Amino acid sequence: MRKACFLLLCCLLYLSIQASDSLYVQLNKQTFKKGDTLDFSCVIPDFEKVKLNAASLHVWIDHISTGTRWKFRYPFINGEAQAALVLAKTLPDGHFAVNFLVQKGYFRLSGQLKDKFEDENNINYLMVPKNKRTYSETITLNKDGFFRLKSTLFEDSAYFVFSPVKKNAKNNLNVSIETPLDSTFIPEMESRIWITVGNQKRPMNKKDSAAYAFNMISSSGTDLLPNVTVVGKYKKKVEQYDDYYSSGPFKRDEAMIFDGIEDATMAGSMSILRFLEGKVPGLIIEKDQESMVEMARWRGEPTEIYLDEFRVSPQDIWIVSPSDVAMVKVYRPPAMLSPLSGAAGAIAIYTKRGEFAGKNRFKHSFTVKGYTPAEAVWQ
Structure with missing residues (x-):
């Protein structure tokens, strides 16, 4: 009797250990039609005990027939992550493996200032998340120029700009960055559920x-750039840039466009707003008497400012050097580029990227992917 009780106790102890080291996953169903919503919940039991207070969930969905992979990621809050994916009409039919992978830690950005001067101990950075307030801070460099930013939670993507503490006419910082969420990792926990889409x-x-x-490295089809269509009509570089990087309401034809790629006038200006002064009828550039920050006003009201289509405040754009700007688009009142738009117009500033970055060896601005929104589209 005593031996049987001992074996039962050992068995229960083993099951409790297995439970604490397992990832519990629940789906609303396993057979879906296009337009359905895939709801899932993931729980890490005893997340504090297994030291996963800060953890991220990667959801990698593989199409079994083609090997195509879709990637999503979410933060665990108190050991739990919940989300919903709406199945797009364009998804292929078939059987899918939904892989749930736990990575220790939240999003964190680290990097290095290359060619650091001996007395250069700090740099500034500006973080511009989509649809949220911007954040700026001065960070400390170690003797080799390495730095690490605070752990951050943000959805979709954010734009990061690094600049010298002392403002120069040109930003000559050369920065490299990396994020653990985008690096190869060994999952702390994992689980897999099979689903079917379509008939x-x-x-x-x-x-x-x-x-x-399952392969951690293998990914097919979803990370490729879209095909480029070659047209016969010649377009200036700023027009090509506009076609490639402008999106949604920013594509409107009535915008005034200023070229920073082939025209050197902008690069020689003290600031973007001063460059626009006198070029746009009705747009007034002046310094705020309290903050001494340059302001753009139209009809006496503050004009909206966007940086790479992220809304920013006027005090944030000083960190962007005019020589780093590829294009500026000015929209007359009422701009109505967002639900919160007023009637005082808008200025959209676009930085040099990709093939339009030229031969400048300095890199100090980056668009970084964050977490998938809790409600997103799988397409």
Whole structure:
């Protein structure tokens, strides 16, 4: 009797250990039609005990037939992550492996200032998340120029700009960055659930799952750039830039466009707003008497300012050097580029990127992916 009780106690202890080291995943269903919503919940039992107070969930969905992979990621809050994915009409039919992978830590950005001067101990940075307030800070460099920013939670993406503490006519910082969430990692925990999308002639079976081999590195089809269509009409570089990087309401034809790629006038200006002074009828550039920050006003009201289509405040754009700007688009009142738009127009500033960055060896601005919104589209 005592031996049986001892074995039962050992068995219960083993099960409790297994539970604390497992990732619990729940889906609303396993067979979906286009337009349905895939709801899931992931729980890390005893997340404090296993030292996963700060953790991120990667959801990698593989199409078994083609190997195409879709990637999403979410923060764990108190050991739990919940989200919903709406299935787009363009998704292929078939069987899918939904892989849930736990990575220790939240989003954190680290980097290095290359070619650091001996007395250069600090640099500024500006973080511009989509649809949220911007954040700026002065950070300390170690003797080799390395730095690390605070752990941050933000959805979609954010724009980061680094600049010298002392403002110069040109930003000559050369910065490299990396984020742990985008690096190769070994999952702390993982789980997999099979789902079916669309009308399949036969259900998922053991042979299908046995033929699937999960690979942390393998990814097919979703990280490729879209095909480039070549047209016969010649376009200036700023027009090509506008076609490629402008999106949504920013594509409106009535905007006044100023070229910073082939025209050197902008690069020689003291600031972007001073460059626009006198060039746009009705736009007034003046310094705020309290903050001494340059302000753009139209009809006496503050004009909206966007940096790479992220809304920013006037005091934030001083960190962007005019020589780093590829294009400026000015929209007359009422601009109505966002639900919060007023009637005082808007200025959209676009930085040099990709093939339009030229031969400048200095890199100090980056668009970085954050977490997937809690409600997103799988497409």
